[in-house]
Amino acid sequence: MKALAAAVILALGLPALAQEAKPLEPGRESLAIPYEKYKLKNGLEVILSVDRKLPIVAVNIWYHVGAYHETPGRTGFAHLFEHMMFQGSKNVADDVHISLLEQLGATDLNGTTSFDRTNYFETVPSNHLETALWLESDRMGFLLDTLTPEKLETQREVVKNERRQGTEAAPYGLAQEKFWQALFPLPHPYHGEVIGSMEDLNAANVADVKDFFRKWYAPSNATLAVVGDFDVAKTKALIEKYFGSLPSGPKPEKPQVAPVKLTGEKVIRHDEKVATLPMLSLGWLSPPYLTEGDATADVLATVLATGKASRLYKRLVLDKQIAQSVEASQQSLGAQSAFTIEVVARPGVSTEALQKEVDAVLEDIRKNGITQEELNRARTRYDTRMLSGLESVGGFSGKADVLQNYNQFVGEPSYLAQDLARYQAVSVEDVKRYANENLRPDGRVVLHAVPAPQAAPASPKENK
Template identity: 80%
Template sequence: MKALVAAAALALGLPALAQEAKPPESSRQELAIPYEKYTLPNGLEVLLSVDRKLPIVAVNVWYHVGAYHEVPGRTGFAHLFEHMMFQGSKHVPDDVHIAMLEQLGATDLNGTTNTDRTNYFETVPSNHLETALWLESDRMGYLLDTLSQDKLQTQQEVVKNERRLGTETAPYGIADEKLWHALFPAPHPYHGNVIGSMADLEAATVEDVKEFFRKWYAPSNATLAIVGDFDVEKTKALVEKYFGTLRSAPKPQKPQVAPVKLTREQVIRHEEQVATLPRLSMSWLSPPYLSEGDATADVLGTTLATGKASRLYKRLVLEKQLAQSVSASQQSLGAQSVFSIEVTARPGVSTDTLRKEVDAVLEDVRKNGVTPQEIARARTRYGTLFLGGLQSIGGFGGKADVLQSYNHFTGDPDYLEKDLARYQSVTPEQVKRFAQEQLRPDARAVLHAVPPQQAPAASKENK
């Protein structure tokens, strides 16, 4: 599932229609986000889009650096640096960046890091746009003026605690990390999976932070999006005032990394110490975001495990009652994506039994494909998600985020309708071929995460 529509899925109830449904013409018109794109002399890209529904403005800054750009021995550094950006800069006192925005009535205020980019965003009342731009420009231009060892150590501990909570003590956290490492062995930059390792987080130095900032946080490696109710000419003047004088530096080159190829099935058996139910996970390397096959993977994931009519849910949860839950999804990434299936067992059911059942479903797709009705349901789902995200100007999946995402990955902010068209063009034959070529048993990693032996439970496996 794509990042720009994932947030909408949390809020929308998705219909499971049995007939093909294309977005109505009015909906297609809503997909168009009018914008203007230009570049300052120092290399900063600017995206402006006027939306006067409400007297608010979304400010969204993307730095084109993520985990993919990290060097060996510094996994987790892009995310650690994201935290440093909230610690104060030359004209903004320590730890008041968020408080200042909240006092202005800001919402959708956050910063996030993934494999391919780091972003910072807030939505403010229109009359406070200038303050938001000043805050963003000050940390873009003058973060290093107040950088200290104490600030770094504080954020190192914060991020290390995030790792403890999100990986080391989370249900299936260590197991999932083992699976990810099997897919992306070191020194591939995806190996650290954004959060990085404890050893690398502890090893980061102030000089590392300075070098990272100078290389990757230059205006030439950033894009500023402003979406909402604002005066275009006045806003351009504000952008020039606060960003136009920032240092100029050459745009850094993206690392060139050879794609990973799995040439045999890798099986991982992990003794799960946190969760209480066994879980089976299967993962394959798949086409990058927006490339050929990416939308096909999304459609197949929906067909397999979204809704009660999906194949895995119907077979494993409803009919055979072997599983508590199932999921199948395409995690779309810039270099290589990951297609995954996860099944959590009911008490008394082994992951080996689940594996046989999942393989049977996949083999049926490889041999017989999927139906036009199943593809129609998936198309309807993604159309709904796209439209839902565009109801907001800021935050995750809002208009500013959409413009930024397409600009980052394609150079064309006006890519939304083309993206949706990818799903309209997926055919049953393409889904069948994807399952045959991409989801091969000899090109996957399989994780059996099983808790220590518990008291015998009534077996469900012969049902």
């Protein structure tokens, strides 16, 4: 079979670059996701993985561009293109991309943008795979043929309205933006939000947008994953037919940015205009995704605020009843991550009171660490979360997205077993050491988002 596959690749004029998953540790072979990876002559990377549980196929494209790759003064372009790519292309009429797929019975149809990548995906019945590949190739190769100032203006307004709803008019939206900007000050490209600023969105013109597309949306900067019930040889032929002739330049270089260092405590006080309850946020810079310390931070975040037995939830919400909600997370990113804690106060409770209790919990972990039971519970949560997504071939956290994710960050699509092994390797001593070395009071951002005091309602006597 391997010889036959190689023959098919060469017959199609493709380089014989197919790869197989690396051998796994004994007993963990069941976690491997079988795949084949190769490149077209124009640089498009292809990942194929057969899964015959259902007669459906997931088509998933990652463009290796996100907010990290934008330049100052031109933020929000990656997210803007998430919208523009559904607007229409040379052979697809305006605003019918989604409806065409839905008419075929497509599900899990979406596009998303992060700091590190932009992706588009859909799951279709197996007999409609060719149509899905054609639609993706047409907007990859021929979007600019129909790009007009009117189309740009339409999507610009859509994105600006999305920013108004998601940031400017959302509870704590502007406060959280200030918080993130303090963690990643300019010129770091993680500064601000993926959606961009109103000023930069207003400044974008057709020439800017076309230049951005030509640089970052070329086949050489994209990976196509096809996962599900399909014929491998026929699918390779279809991929060559629809994508192989698309022109492409060299793969663009990823920006080289020095990591941010926090050398003191930065305190932000924000007058909250939308929410009615105070919120406290604490943030530290942390290791990049899949690097040493990233899994340890995930474990600590789970111990702190996932479930009713977690440290912060039990102390602030259940025992002292001073908080409405508590969240902690390791926001893993490609260049540098952020470990954050967010607490919403109950009525009448100050953010200073919240901070005192949060710091007490953190200090206890620095001194005494966590228990083995807490560590085991965190490991189980991550195993369950990661493996449950693999029941689907497409969609968020489906098999196609998992293969793409690992391929982008480590170059190995079938990295699931190695990823889960990171959590098994974390010890209680590692968590204690991480808390002491990384969650220091003198290297963090503290946000106090406090609404203005509400006037007391007038008494009936005063109303007369």
